[in-house]
Amino acid sequence: MERREIEIFLTVGEELHFGRSAERLHVSVAMVSKTVQKLERSVGAALFERTSRRVAFTAIGRRLFEEVKPAYQELLDAFARAVASGRGVDGVLRVGFLGTATAQFVMRAAELLQTRHPGCEVRLHESRFGDGTAVLRDDVIDVLLVDTFAVPVSTLAPGHSAGPVLFREAPLLAVSARHPLARREAVDVGELARYEVLRPQAPVRPAARTSAPEQVAGGPALGQAARRAAPGGAELLFAPAPAHSSLAPGRAPGSRGVARSTEFGSIQELWALVGGGHGVYPVPSHARVYDARPDVAFVPLKGAPAYAWHLVWLSAAENNRIRAFSEAACDYVAAHPDPLTGSA
Structure with missing residues (x-):
């Protein structure tokens, strides 16, 4: 049954009159009659008993009306809710x-x-x-x-x-307060290849829905496409340190060695790792105010793109x-x- 056929059938069932049904639906009486006949052929039985004086349900027609009407109303209500959600603000x-x-x-x-x-x-x-x-x-x-x-x-x-x-923010480099870079007035983005830069953990998602690195912010390398798109040499932010360096320049005095590419999942994990001397990380300038702590220093990062x-x-x-x-x-x-x- 098409939507128009359902409307005509239900209207005839409510009015039990072809003329009044046609007026309500703004169609001709002939269309109402033809639609009812088409539905009856599809069902294989009469839905209405029609005489020159009255229209009445057959048993099959009444049962069909009682089952279709609430289901059709639910469809209309669901569509109305969808329209309200899409077009409205409430x-x-x-x-x-x-x-x-x-x-x-x-x-x-x-x-x-x-x-x-x-x-x-x-x-x-x-x-x-x-x-x-x-x-x-x-x-x-x-x-x-x-x-x-x-x-x-x-x-x-x-x-x-x-x-x-x-809005935009200048980039800073978060380092341990004991880190050699903490005493610098600024750090050039090209220098970060010498230090261990922490990495956000990739999201844990079902295998069938896992996105490619380019589509997941903060993946193991922020995605190759993301690094290529970043201007000002920002692709160096996540470049690995030279193998022979042993990360000596990036270690805060007295810090313990940790595995390379140390990852973090939350802001608190980030500050704990940075404060402990396990790596550095570029952050927006508001971190200096909102995330200030005694074991972390913030140094301007030159040559990196703004946030x-x-x-x-x-x-x-x-x-x-x-x-x-x-x-x-x-x-x-x-x-x-x-x-x-x-x-x-």
């Missing part, structure tokens, strides 16, 4: 972030969104370094705040959309809530020169 929006400062930015953007759309509820989700856009594909969140160093727009997998750059933050979402899942949140985030940035602190 409902739940799940927003992902990474780090303390970006969480505060997301919260402020969410507050602005909710002043405009009180029916929209924003739920925050803290991502791990290695998750990348997997949390979008796995339907954990709807939209993710990331930086173009970890997830360059040019390397996004097909089916992803990115909003405009919201440019933007929102990412699945193209097929884009809806008015995502668009409204992106607009609120842009408006908040326009009104606050320092969006991470909220300074106007």
